Amino acid sequence: MSPRENGPGGRDGVRRADVCVVGAGPAGLTLALLMVRSGARVTVLERSPSLDRAYRGEILQPGGQRLLDSLGVLAGARRRGCHEHDGFRLEERGKVLIDGDYRRLPGPYNCLLSLPQRHLLAELLEHCRAYAGFEYIEGAKVTGLLEEGGAVRGVTCRAAGDRPPLEVRALCVVGADGRFSTVRRLAGIDHDRLDLFDQDVLWFRLAQPALGNVRIFRAGGSPLLAYTSFPDSVQLGWTLPHGGYPALASQGFAHVKDQLRRAAPHYADAIDAQVRGFGDLSLLDVFAGSVRRWARDGLLLIGDSAHTHSPIGAQGINLAVQDAVAAHPVLCEGIRRGTVSEALLAPVTSQRARDVTAMTRIQVMQSRMMLSRGRVSSVVRPRAAALMSRTPAYRALLRRIAFGNEAIEVRSDLFGEGAAAAA
Ligand SMILES: Cc1cc2nc3c(=O)[nH]c(=O)nc-3n(C[C@H](O)[C@H](O)[C@H](O)COP(=O)(O)OP(=O)(O)OC[C@H]3O[C@@H](n4cnc5c(N)ncnc54)[C@H](O)[C@@H]3O)c2cc1C
Numbered sequence: 464m465s466p467r468e469n470g471p472g473g474r475d476g477v478r479r480a481d482v483c484v485v486g487a488g489p490a491g492l493t494l495a496l497l498m499v500r501s502g503a504r505v506t507v508l509e510r511s512p513s514l515d516r517a518y519r520g521e522i523l524q525p526g527g528q529r530l531l532d533s534l535g536v537l538a539g540a541r542r543r544g545c546h547e548h549d550g551f552r553l554e555e556r557g558k559v560l561i562d563g564d565y566r567r568l569p570g571p572y573n574c575l576l577s578l579p580q581r582h583l584l585a586e587l588l589e590h591c592r593a594y595a596g597f598e599y600i601e602g603a604k605v606t607g608l609l610e611e612g613g614a615v616r617g618v619t620c621r622a623a624g625d626r627p628p629l630e631v632r633a634l635c636v637v638g639a640d641g642r643f644s645t646v647r648r649l650a651g652i653d654h655d656r657l658d659l660f661d662q663d664v665l666w667f668r669l670a671q672p673a674l675g676n677v678r679i680f681r682a683g684g685s686p687l688l689a690y691t692s693f694p695d696s697v698q699l700g701w702t703l704p705h706g707g708y709p710a711l712a713s714q715g716f717a718h719v720k721d722q723l724r725r726a727a728p729h730y731a732d733a734i735d736a737q738v739r740g741f742g743d744l745s746l747l748d749v750f751a752g753s754v755r756r757w758a759r760d761g762l763l764l765i766g767d768s769a770h771t772h773s774p775i776g777a778q779g780i781n782l783a784v785q786d787a788v789a790a791h792p793v794l795c796e797g798i799r800r801g802t803v804s805e806a807l808l809a810p811v812t813s814q815r816a817r818d819v820t821a822m823t824r825i826q827v828m829q830s831r832m833m834l835s836r837g838r839v840s841s842v843v844r845p846r847a848a849a850l851m852s853r854t855p856a857y858r859a860l861l862r863r864i865a866f867g868n869e870a871i872e873v874r875s876d877l878f879g880e881g882a883a884a885a886a
């Protein structure tokens with residue numbers, strides 16, 4: 464246990480940090496590690512008592528792998544267990560229409576990595592814990608912001624069980640608390656929900672032999688996503704019309720199961736044996752969302768709290784990690800100056816907003832090409848996509864999907880005690 468990690472409350476119930484990160488997801492813990500490695504005092508508040516995350520992002524793109532490797536956590540996270548995919552494939556009735564072959568991308572990160580989120584988070588947390596400036600408080604749900612003269616100065620939170628409430632005062636609060644961010648709401652920042660996607664996804668798992676690729680396949684009914692999830696299951700996502708689940712579910716579990724069997728005849732026996740009730744299914748309401756403002760004086764939003772994505776194209780973790788890496792130098796600068804203002808953060812947040820908008824456009828295009836329904840769209844679009852996938856423009860697009868903004872690099876020159884030393 465690090466010197467600062469002595470349970471919530473402290474002597475006076477007040478903690479002090481340079482940066483208070485709300486949420487121990489990929490965005491929050493990546494940022495925490497970057498900042499403690501630069502000498503900052505970081506307190507991370509996480510409402511959940513564990514790192515176990517069922518039905519959360521697992522597929523890590525090469526860009527995220529590259530950054531996490533620069534940060535020194537990829538190898539350890541991989542050792543905890545993962546599965547490498549050669550790329551993704553769009554298949555229709557057994558025929559491969561698009562072969563998104565990642566092995567043709569520049570190495571060494573030329574694969575899609577199925578990495579359970581708990582493995583990534585456990586590795587990040589273990590590295591953070593090696594630094595005396597790090598404090599991790601789990602079971603602490605942020606419920607309020609502390610503000611002075613229009614600037615955010617900290618948070619209040621409720622601790623689990625009968626532990627007393629806690630206050631964390633910090634130069635900067637980072638809201639990394641996910642798609643339904645409390646920090647965003649408390650800061651009065653609007654989040655535009657964009658229903659750009661025609662499908663929601665119903666996830667379930669089957670014990671099945673490993674797949675070599677992430678598959679998007681259409682066998683009969685609506686398309687399914689499928690990938691091997693470590694250690695020994697295949698995670699399937701059945702796409703259904705956006706908002707259509709309550710009506711479907713009202714027809715009973717047997718009816719839903721029948722739809723799944725028809726959509727994935729290859730897995731029909733396994734579905735029969737292993738999908739036993741509604742409890743084995745997890746619905747993802749798919750929407751895109753973004754904030755109009757990523758920062759206020761003393762406050763920054765990163766990851767899903769600033770922008771939410773469809774699972775198609777597996778971009779959420781990539782973008783969350785890139786946000787953290789992009790924010791690191793400017794937060795170090797703010798700590799040195801003794802103030803983290805919205806103006807200081809603006810160059811980073813506007814660049815990230817542009818990157819995120821560009822990626823959302825790509826995801827909408829991918830979704831229409833791969834998952835569209837209706838006779839015309841389901842016949843014409845995948846074939847058009849198959850033709851396009853043989854062009855140089857597509858190879859450039861694949862690289863963009865895989866790596867995102869390649870100019871974002873971990874600033875390891877800022878690691879060391881002094882880089883984020885308070886003035
Ligand atoms: C079913 C599903 C499949 C997905 N598949 C993929 C994929 O294959 N690849 C991919 O890249 N992305 C995928 N995503 C998206 C990906 O999971 C997210 O984009 C990513 O986890 C975002 O990271 P984050 O750190 O911003 O937020 P999150 O991972 O959501 O972490 C937020 C954290 O904040 C905590 N928190 C929330 N509120 C509070 C509070 N008030 N106080 C304290 N803590 C709080 C939460 O407990 C959580 O730990 C998927 C998402 C879902 C739901």
